[in-house]
Amino acid sequence: MAPKETFEAVDSHEDPAATFWNACERDELLIQYCRTCEQWQFYPRFLCSHCASLDVVWRAASGAGTLETFSVVRRAAGEFEALTPYTVALVRLAEGPTMMSNVVDCPETDLEIGMALQVRFENRNHTRIPVFEPALADPRQP
DSSP states (O other): OOOOEEESSOOTTSOHHHHHHHHHHTTOOEEEEETTTOOEEOSOOSSOTTTOOSOEEEEEOOOEEEEEEEEEEOOOOGGGGGGOSEEEEEEEETTSOEEEEEEOSOOGGGOOTTOEEEEEEEEETTEEEEEEEEOSSOTTOO
16 A cells, blocks of 8 residues: 655645655654655655656655664764764665664664664754654564
8 A cells, every 4th residue: 555645746836845844843754755756755856866757746754764874973063062972874764765864862882784763853943853763673683
């Protein structure tokens, strides 16, 4: 069964990222799906990054992902200084695209490439953003 389409199409008169950020305010992770080539994409665009089709719609993502790579930031300036140490990561979403985010609630020593993650949302600087935490049940574990 195909995932539910939350919005029919990307409005070419609006910022394509606006739909993404509005969904984050509702704790919902939306990413784009091309109905022509059946590929998912992230970051938001007006057209498909795989086939250039304009038949791109928004669909709810599962929120599941895998840690591809990460870096622990120990020194930062400005508003980021209070967050140190924090983990910047590339997360491969279950749907395929990669998203840069933070891994939270996971000690640095427990971070492992390939670990299962799950999205959650946090307020940062007056914006609700998707971050990732370890999945409750890591499918790699027996």
